[in-house]
Amino acid sequence: MLSNKVVGVRDALSVIKDGDVVAISGFNLTTAPEYLILELFEMYKETGHPNNLFIISDTLPAVPGRGLDKVFEELYEDKNQNFIRGVLMPFIGWSPALMKMTLENRIEVYSYAIGTTSYWFREVASGRPGLLTKVGLGTFLDPRIDGGASNEIAKEKKTCKVELMDINGEEWLMYTAPTPDVALIRGTTIDTDGNLTMTEEGFYGTVLNIAQAAKAQPNPGKVIAQVKYVARKDTIPTRDVVVPAPLIDYAVVSPDADKYHRVSGSYVTDPRLSGQVKAQKTKELESLLPTPDKIRDRIAAGRVLIETMRLAAQLKKPLFGNLGIGIPVYVSWLAGELGYSDLLALTVEPGPVGGIALVGQDFGVAISPQAIIPMPDMFSNYEGGIIDFASLGFMQIDDKGNVNPSYSPVRVSGPGGFPVISAGSPRTFFAGGFTAGKFDIEADNGKLIIKQDGNITKFNKELVKIVFSGPQAVKSGKHILYITERAVFQLTEKGLKLIEIAPGIDVEKDVIAKMDFKPEVADDLKTMPECLFYKDLDPLKDYIDGILKDAGLL
Known part of the structure; x- marks a missing residue:
């Protein structure tokens, strides 16, 4: 009773x-x-x-x-x-x-x-002993590296363990913890x-x-x-x-409820977040989407949007996908501004599908999602490669295509959903600024203009932590791109290959000289679409409209 x-x-x-x-x-x-x-x-x-x-x-x-x-x-x-x-x-x-x-x-x-x-x-x-998965192989989660331990006392105590297992000649990881x-x-x-x-x-x-x-x-x-x-x-x-x-x-x-039972960081309760009410999409609601205040970020997000629309044209259907934090969050805003939202069925890790995903302390909920499913089931969409694509941010990338999204020597944020999404998605478009630090970058008339470059290199020989394994992705046959405002790289068996550069820049001075290693350069090195490098969005819309019309999606 x-x-x-x-x-x-x-x-x-x-x-x-x-x-x-x-x-x-x-x-x-x-x-x-x-x-x-x-x-x-x-x-x-x-x-x-x-x-x-x-x-x-x-x-x-x-x-x-x-x-x-x-x-x-x-x-x-x-x-x-x-x-x-x-x-x-x-x-x-x-x-x-x-x-x-x-x-x-x-x-x-x-x-x-x-x-x-x-x-x-x-x-x-x-009643099983733990979780058996390939997620984490070749990253800090691998017991040959840190085994998921975030500090020295954890490495010593091993209250939670990750073990390497061989099953039919393939490597797997077994994750265990006290029940x-x-x-x-x-x-x-x-x-x-x-x-x-x-x-x-x-x-x-x-x-x-x-x-x-x-x-x-x-x-x-x-x-x-x-x-x-x-x-x-x-x-x-x-x-x-x-x-x-x-x-x-x-x-x-x-x-x-205000003190102890909030639906998210900023909202006490809201039927639009819980799926009880589907609000009509308005400019006011769309204004909740993060908008880039730097043209550098808009360029990279625009290049991701082009890639997703090419994929939609290839598959001839709306895309099921995930956008991570950082520059990828702007892709949703850009798709809305240009009228392509109906071609992106976007997900949030804890369960919402569609709607307007919120960020910051409200990350995880969405306004008026079309569906909400349990979190383990959402991660099945990621790990099983059921989604069509993911776009995730990065802090560091090495010559093998390994990625560190957020760790620094003074910040141990934890991996979040990144390892499962990036390991499982059949296509991942990492997106971020080419350098970090104070910068002054503009674009106009179809060209990138670098007035002042960031002084922090993001393409490094050594990473603080490997959270995505490039070699494992190659072994699994994944399609991986690394997109910035001035260069696009593709993951190959040899590691990073430079396949595109922005119009108006010098490949040696503005790209390779700003990396800690020299990437392979494609024989047919292409120029990034010039439509990205205008102050207004009309050229980008015209370019993507052409892609979609040819595929019969517009």
């Missing part, structure tokens, strides 16, 4: 014991049980218990200053803290305090890819039988699988759900139930 399940927050959290492994749902603040997280920490501060916890999340239940980051802000100041001994978090970039604790070797920190961790919950819920003793999840409404809905949440994420993982044999644990509402028995439509009653032990009602 629910009278035994809906309890006070301290009564529910009292089942967590010292040393437990606690799984917590949350992609940023969406599906994050923020009230449970903060109250658990308050219990520790008041009593010293529970302590020595190991936390596992499908992503990171936090944004700066909220959720788990608020906890880590205080833990960072306490050199003697023993609340958390370690974490497995695919992305820690939204928690500056956790990144500092990682670099200072204060707790064990492991970072598998989001899709890998999301799958892992489903696998251990099924959860307790799961903290979040939903919208629970009825008096204990059935949980997620009707006002931005997506389903991995909530069901996290609950299942905690309940699996041989040591079934406890599941605590944070909710907004309690409904009478038999009043919730059957198809709205996401987590059935037998999987939930306790439910805690969030006392303040």
Whole structure:
């Protein structure tokens, strides 16, 4: 009976014991049980218990200053803290305090890819020892490199491990981690039988699988759900139930949705984000899409758009794809400005398909998506190569085509969804500025004008971390391009090959001299389409219209 399940927050959290492994749902603040997280920490501060916890999340239940980051802000100041001994978090970039604790070797920190961790919950819920996949081969996730450990104490303790396996002469990776003793999840409404809905949440994420993982044999644990509402028995439509009653032990009602139960970082609740309402597309909504304020970024995004429209023309259908952070996010805006949005069915990692994907602290949700599916199922689209393409950002690229998207010596953000998307997509278009640092780059009359170049080289001999393996992509037969405002490279068996340069620049002075290695140069080196290098977008639209008309798509 629910009278035994809906309890006070301290009564529910009292089942967590010292040393437990606690799984917590949350992609940023969406599906994050923020009230449970903060109250658990308050219990520790008041009593010293529970302590020595190991936390596992499908992503990171936090944004700066909220959720788990608020906890880590205080833990960072306490050199003697023993609340958390370690974490497995695919992305820690939204928690500056956790990144500092990682670099200072204060707790064990492991970072598998989001899709890998999301799958892992489903696998251990099924009684399997871990997740078997090719994702991570040749990258920092490979045990021959870091094995997913983000600092030295993690490499030493090996609470979470990645093992290399040979199956029928092929290399595979087995990801393992301790199974959860307790799961903290979040939903919208629970009825008096204990059935949980997620009707006002931005997506389903991995909530069901996290609950299942905690309940699996041989040591079934406890599941605590944070909710907004309690409904009478038999009043919730059957198809709205996401987590059935037998999987939930306790439910805690969030006392303040604004403080503890936000649909995303900026929104308390919004039926357009939860898929309850499909808003009419307007210029006001489209204005939420990130727009490039530098023509350099618009050029690279435009070259990606050309590549996707060529692919749509080749396949003669709208494309199913994914756009990552950085320059790729501008592709969606550009497609909308030029009238090609209907040819791109874009996805967001935790589950939304279509709509207007939000960014920053709201990343993960979309306004008026056409569909929302569970996160493990979305990552099947990526890892299985079901999508047609992906465009992802980069920080560093080496001569073998390996990519580091975000790691620096002073920033350990975690890989996020990058390893699974880039390893699985049949076609990946990496996009970014050719150099970093202060620059002044313009374009006009069909030519690129470099007035001042960035002083930081991004094409390097050595990478801080390899997160995408070029050699593995070649072995798997992937089509990989590296697109910048002045040059386009293709991945070959020999590594990087320069295949296009911008009009108006010198290949030796402006490209090769600004790299730490000399790439192979195509015998038929082409010029990037001149339509990219005008201040207005009309030439680009005319160029793409021609591609689509020839294919009968316009």
